[in-house]
Amino acid sequence: MRTLLYTKRLLCLGLLLFVGQSLPLLSAPSGAEKNVLVLHSYHKGLSWTERAVSGIENTFNQSNFSGTKVRIFYEYMDTKRFEDPEYQELLVPALKYKAQRVHYDVIISVDDAALQFLFKHREEIFGEPTPVVFCGVNFYSPELLAGKKNYTGVVEAFAAKDTIDLALRLHPQTKEFVIIGDDSVTSVANNRALQKVEPDYKEKGIKFRYMTGARIEEFRREIEKLEPGAIVLAMLFNRDSNNRFYTYEEAFERYAGLARVPVYTYWDFYLGNGAVGGKIISGRAQGEAAAAIAIRLLDGVPMSEIPVVTESPNEYIFDYKQLRRFSISEGDLPYGSHLINEPVTFREFYERYRSYIFGFLALITFLLVVIAVLAVNIRRRIRSEKKLIETNSAYYRFVPREFLDYLNKNDILDVLPGDCVKREMSILFSDIRSFTTLSENMTPEENFRFINSYLSYISPAIRNNGGFIDKFIGDAIMALFPGSADDVLRAAQDMTYRLVDFNLMRAKEGLPPISIGIGIHRGDLMLGTVGEAMRMDSTVISDAVNLASRLESLTKTYGAHVIVSEQVIDSLDEKRDLFLKRYLGRVNVKGKHKPVVVYEWLEAYSAVEKEPLIRYRERFEEAVRLIEKGHMTEAAPLLKEILKENPADGAAKYLMTRLRAAHEELEV
Template sequence: MRLKTRNIGISILVLFLLDLISCNLSFAKNNVPSTYNVLVMQSYHSTLTWSKSIEQGIETYFEHSGQGVNLQIEYMDSKRVWDETYKKVLYDIYKYKYKPNEFNLIISVDNNAFDFLVEYRDKLFGSIPVVFCGVNDFQDSMLNNVGLFTGIVEDISFKETIDAALSLHPETNNIVIYGIDSITYMANKAAIRRIEGDYKDSVKFTYVENANMEMIEKHAHALKNGNLILIISSMKNAAGVILSFEDYCYRTSHAAKVPVYSFWDFHVGHGIVGGKVISGRSQGETAAKMALTILKGADPRMIPVIKTSPNEYYFDLQQLERFHIDVSSLPKGSNVVNKKVGVYEKYYNLIFKVLGVFVFLFILILLLIVDIEGRKRTEIALRASEKKFRSIIESSSDWIWEVDGDGVYTYVSPMVKDILGYEVDEVLGKTVFDFMNDEEAERVFEVFDHIIDKKANMESVESTCIHKKGHEVVLETNGVPILDNEGQLRGYRGVDRDITKRKKAENELKDSEEKFHKIFYTGSAAMIISDFNSGEIIDVNNMFLDSMGYKKEEVIGRTSKALGLFSDYSDREKMRNMMIDNGSVRNFEIKVRTKGNEERLGLFSADLVNIQDKKALLSIVTDITELKRSQELMIQSEKMLSVGGLAAGIAHEINNPLAGILQNMQLIRNRLKKEKAANVNIANEFGLNLHALDEYMQRRDIEMMMDLIVDSGKRAAKIVNNILSFSRKSEEDFAYNNIAKLLDESVELASSDYDLKKKYDFKNIKIIRECKDEGCMIPCEFSQIQQVFFNILRNGAEAMKSTKDPKFIIRMYHKNNMFVIEFEDNGPGLEESVAKRVFEPFFTTKAVGEGTGLGLSVSYFIIVEKHGGKLEVESVLGRGAKFIVSLPKNHEKIS
């Protein structure tokens, strides 16, 4: 903006300020032509949090829209003064500054800008569309006889916030509200007045008006338990200066011993307990969205005013703890925050620019007013302002400078002595390269040369200068180009900040982080860093991701409980108690569950660490699943070998008597046959009637008893044969067999088994196959594997005899160097204690006489000892059992 004035000094000062604090507010991206010009009318000043929040929402939406938009922002500064005289001054300024129809659309922020545009829009800007936001106490009648206006209303959740506050503080009997004579306060007070009747039997509302901040602090400090404070507007100090929203909120909460609540998001984290708050950013984004719709051709008269806001509950954890409020008692869907960094600390780096903006606005308005009254008063005001500005510069902790087109210093602030040890006169007339060694000067020259060629801003350029005493000083440089009216570069103006200590700390931190990174991310054990209090996972190493099957983004920010990592969540509580009692955990055995729902065993160790002043837990989990399995396999194999050693002796001792019993029973049957002549002749000698004897034996069930003796002998012989399986190697040769065919024959064998049919017909069982490779040839002993399959099918059939719709799900698939066959039934399942012993010799849960306890133990011996495979069982009581047979794809017995 060029101001026509005859005073060269004033022009130089204005241009200096404009260059120093100007911000490029164009949202058009590189190489994208600007299509629309939009004016944003802000009711208040630029540093007001509410105004900035709405402005950010507008900027963000336009940036992401991809549409070229030139954005011009006007701050009406109506918090400080708002009367007819001031409105007339603003009218004159805008009439002088802008032309009718210069903009395609106007976005109005808050009530004062809205009211101003309703009155002056047509005179100043022509009949262009207006989209408003942040308007309190909106009535449809406000738009009577006004065209092309639409927008979003600031719908404040007064009742919801009061209800939540009373629910969290049931002892409350008085609500205190402080206010000043402002449009915002009067509108919000009227809204609360309308709902006071809902609380007339329980709560009193007290309005303390025309107070200042110092008076409020005293009044709030004196409030006793049972009181509650609501913040509904801004506040002034004793000097009449409007305080920032955050400062007002913080000072009130700090002074009061009672809870403070509010209705805007910019108060959250600055002393209020919470509330159902309205978001300025959301207001801005919605207004920008409506504006872009209109700019693209929509008729604003067809876009209705949005009268509701998507407000959300927000609460401050520090304040909740201060008033002993449990998070679980908050309204459903509440957000909990705890901002550790205050507004002043967070925006410390912007103080210089903020002060510059205030100075610029002050001088700009002053120039326009004084230009009417006379040049003399203008010159006096500008000299005073220049003195004030120079005072600000010279008191800054940064080194402020200006160089000409050759890089020679034409101005340096006194802070150069504190940073480099040189007086101002020793620096003027020199370049920055005079304070560097040759190598650094060459490097920095290339950086600056690239920036200067483009007439670009200098942004956070780091360089190392030599202090007058000889030590190195690391500087961070930020600067803007100085251009003449023709756009030619005349120099640069900027600031240097001493970041020597920060760089040293950063380098030390980087070294420490690199060491930790190597240990953490390349460790052979799974490592997890989590928040000790919330349990949220902060980071995990590669071994954790590989062993548990997760991607990093799936676990960060979630808890072990949410991921279901612990098979038994009580293990975490036990370990937490150990941490509290001992400060660490060492080799605590736990069961964990992978993403694929596989249960694994691990040894858990943990220590407390501090990360960014927060207590965290560094956990290390060593996978011992395979070790445990190997130990169990060794124990089981030793049992089998022990039984095998016993088996040979038992077999030989029992086989001979059994053979005698069975052979003699056959001889007895032969001697009693009436068809044989020898039997008849001898019977006649003794006068014995064989037919009568046969009738006698039938009637006395002697024949049946003899059958039982034979059956018992055969059963004993079968047991002996099973026992012998432990002590001798099969004579059958290993060969490649089709497992699918072998399985079919095993199913057919189970279907035709006579003993099984007597108890349960196997053909009633539904067989479901889920086989990925039915043509796979596996090296094995055919009859032995068939015996294993038959034993598993038989046991499952007997277990499902009371199941309504019995079924087997049989799966076959490849897994690494193994071929796996799974038999899953829907029977009653096994208890954990039974599942652990199911492969032990002579262990059975069947009634006496129904089982030997050798079927599955023999099967285990065949698979593990003779075929080098695995036989495992998985079961949950009441949900069936799954037997898993794993056979090697290659075997040493087959070349």
């Protein structure tokens, strides 16, 4: 018991903290300002609730308060989903806290739960008998307000007999009404109202079957079985026997969506979802009527002069689509009926929008004249722009578009000699092995055809992985990658794959395969233009570029596909261990005073080539480190073992050759 009390106190405190953070400090209203509280029984988003809100706001927006500002506040009790009294008690301190900061001139209560709540707690919350205008209240009688001060409103009453009589007149072969609803207090009371009118139809052989308190799937199965001669009356349904909550529309769609017989109803939220119609209770009409009464109170009309509106503002409303479905003539409907989903005739459209139509035609005429005048000019401009685009495209074949972007230039015409920018990038150099020997056996035309064919195969690998080609140097490619090192490494791998396809094409022509070497480094570089006003060229100036070129040259020495620098590996950060590579050691390259740490990128090899390289990687790297320490004798057996198992290991061959040369020098 103490735990329950403690839980309640915590919930109350949470509500107070919430409203304390969300509600601004409001002083009591001045004479030029009125506050209206709308207390909803249900939750925001429920179609009935939203229609009531629409009616209230529409009426207030159309009212004319001279010099008076009306502010509307909304509270939602959410009793459809939380029915227990203990929950409602938790609302009292939150509303009381707000009422101490906002003075409400009128309260509009929507539906029964809100009105009963105010009967019990109005003075406790608001400290005075604030005027209350209710709407959506079922089964009203004068005794309801006995002994209660400052209450008036509009009653919600469904016209049970009117809708049944209309349905029988439109469907004279009807023998049975099937009433669908939940087992809530309101639904039980509605069913009693229907049972009161049942005797009027017994002598006509009309039966009434009530389906309540079951699972919604059972309702659907029963309704799907109904044959002509039956009519479904859709009553209120929010909760099935499993205590599962549904919105009105969700419930209706589930149990009546496949009905083959007409479905009539008393509430507007079923219209447009498959119900034919009936004498309808409208949430919007209830809200409008309540708001109209509230406005009279704000205008100073005494409560005693505003009686309760006991005649529910219901009206006949029908769905045009359902009328067509069941072959119901509009002429058979009651006078003054409203239709939804009714198609607009051409005459109605013309009468409604005649001024717009004439204005539109005048505008079209004017635009046609303007278009005719502009057409010739546009055609000329298109030809000029097409020529300009072709010219720019031709420029971009010589100067990469990316160069202009990095120089912050929109057009090549904006570039001046000396424009430059500093960036960190990855640099890739690739070259065809033994190209000189290949070219000696080809004519100049064949040389150019071969190089262009090779470049057309290989170059997309660079563009597709975030790089751009800085220049072609004969058979060599120099490319830049402004993104992460992943991009350049993926490009190198893709280039080796594309080379396989290129060699397959050459094999079909009876030509020998070619191989390439790729060197990759990462560092700062300067992109810019060199030259003079009459002749310029884009270029890259950096020691990093020279090192990438030297690494490409090392691929010939080590017999490797791809060699990368330590800077590339370091820039991978936590991804460095996700890729296959092996340490080649510290090598001296031309133009560098200090040795450079390099790696062989094993991802560039095919699966067959890669397997022995991976298997003996640790022994290879151990041999490299032994050589670096000068332990040649210990390194030799490891390299011999590797070459015995994998004679094609180019790097192992090179290191073994170095050991032999060193050994021979020692013997001399």
